[in-house]
Amino acid sequence: MTEIFRLEELFPENALPKEQNINFHKALSMGESFAKKNVKPNNCLICNSSKNPFCNSHSVPARCLRAIAINGDVKIFNGLVKIPAVDDDKGVNEAGTFRLICRDCDEKIFKEYETFEKYPDKNPPDKVLHQIALKNYLKFYYKKAVEAKAFPKMLENLQLPNSALLEPVLKPGDRDKKDSFKAIYDTKKLLNSNTNGYYRIVEYRKLDYTCPFAFQGSISLITGFDGEIINDVFNTDKKYDLQDMHVCVFPEKDYTYIIVFYKKHFQRYSQFAKHYSNLSQEERLQLLLYIILKYSEDYFYSASIQTIENDPVVHDAITTTTMMICDYEEEEGAKIKKCIQEYNLNNYKKLPNVLSKCYVKS
Template sequence: MFEDYASVFDLGDILPRDKSRLREDIGMKKKIGKFSKEIREITKQETCYYCGNKFTSFCNSHSIPAFVLRNIAENGEVLTLNAFIDNPIFKVDKGVNQAGTFNLICRNCDSKIFSEYENPENYCNVPTQKMLGQIALKNNLMAISKRMFEINLYDKAEKELGLPSELRRVKNETNTLDLNEYIESYKKAKKSIDKNSTSDYYLCYYEKLNYVVPIAFQGAIALIADFNINIINNIYNMSPEYKVKNINICVFPLQNETAVFMFIESGDKRYRNFYRQFNKLDRDDRLLALTYIMLSYSEEVYFSKRIEKEIFPNEQLQKISRNTSEILSPTPFVDPILVAKEAYDLSKRKLIPNLLLEKYKIN
């Protein structure tokens, strides 16, 4: 599971060695595997995050529904973003069962609380409020699990790997702020589902493609800037009063078609300009912008092996897929939000292949 987390920070931060040497170090994979296993142990909860009951066994919850991943899998396997990044430490392909998983809730809850949105039959129509609530609930759980892991990771790296304590402090200050925001959003989603709300989420984009795309994605993303390069989220604002706002994005390949949609919490004005600009683009350009956003902002994107030969290696794809770690390790003396704006400039989408177009379809 470490690979799920690895690209959110620069590995050089915690491992006191030259990154270029990692490729040669056969023992490194094992060391990281052991280290991350220990952190997973520390991070393990005693009770289910959702129902509060004591755990009897852990459930491997999937960030992306397994039924979606199966639609793009070849022999039960999908490719991770590392196929672009080519980081020798982390596995490039993963079994559907290991792709994007987290352990925070019990089996019983996992089988119940996502059931509407994890039912392929519910995609004949526009997703319901309940489905959006369940997706938001899971995106937040996934993010909570990640932040908990990272906090323990930096604490342990300081103690055992000699990570400078100032770096640990800065990283975990951000992680704690993030964690609290995700907990808040999680509670909102839970409440929305419990009271059967019909208005807590706003579906700002929905499209059904009549072919199966080679990418699957589900996640909450804090967009930094819109199409006019106006800031949406200043992720470097450390004030506890400043809230980072996420947009939920789903690309779900179904059996013969694909559901693509975005939604936000109702009343969240921060994304208004962005989705208005987005919806004014023509259809192909919307798909291109989505491809760019998924690949540059998230490490939880999964690909079908069927597109491998056509797009690997693609220099631009590699470059944008590395975005996450680069902007989180900004150079001193430069305003980091300006660096981030440049790194995530949406006009760069024109440089990458539009992987959601029909020409890349796998079915």
């Protein structure tokens, strides 16, 4: 039987006594520390230099995090997931950072996209979008590399009631690492090109308020609104490529940029883009929030909206993982059908729309 795996099955609330909570926290810390020491490359992944010091790059521009921080902290995914003994906030300097490139590259390569003051009224140039895409692929590669190192170390030390479920769920995705590394290489080559219209821009909008929520990342939608398959996550054919879409929520003082785009030749998104264009502006924001919560954990939000942490609709959206516990003998078609049902985008309307202006504290 195909089953959607949920995080609370691994970490049921109050399931661990105090001593086990402490041991669990230690195991997580040891695994993460070990991984970060062992995934840093010898050379910068952009310029290939080994001479310049490496930088703590932010997956979301630090200026966006500062715009929503309270007392220097932002809330992270565990504020919603509530895994025992794991922090639910981080300081701006630590939130969403990775170490793969040198300081010189971090300051130069991403300059245009992080300078919101120079954003045009109409669609941004390809150069800005190339920079956003490259940052997303770097972060994704780093995440998968850390998982590959951290999870085996964690499993050595963890003693959980549902540990039998943990190992197959946390098994690192080698294909994800390889695909993201190739995406980094391909996008680097585009940085100095003169492309025009390389991407289909689904949304580019400047809101006149500061959203209490920040996100930047690439997301591979499984399905859209009509049960179509956008990405078959069970397809093991080496010639089958997952197609991703880039989503950005960039809050700043007094305004927020919303940017959504994908490579123009990614035709599997055409039906989604058409449906998206027919939604109202408020519906688009609500849908994007649903997509982010459903597919990612790399978002940040302000403590000013922490009331959403007890919202059952929000909890239902964020506790699904795309990793499936399946009977290996089951037909592949049954697996993807269950996934399509779980990730149907029509469910977005139930979600509290924290990207809308009504959630801004006056």
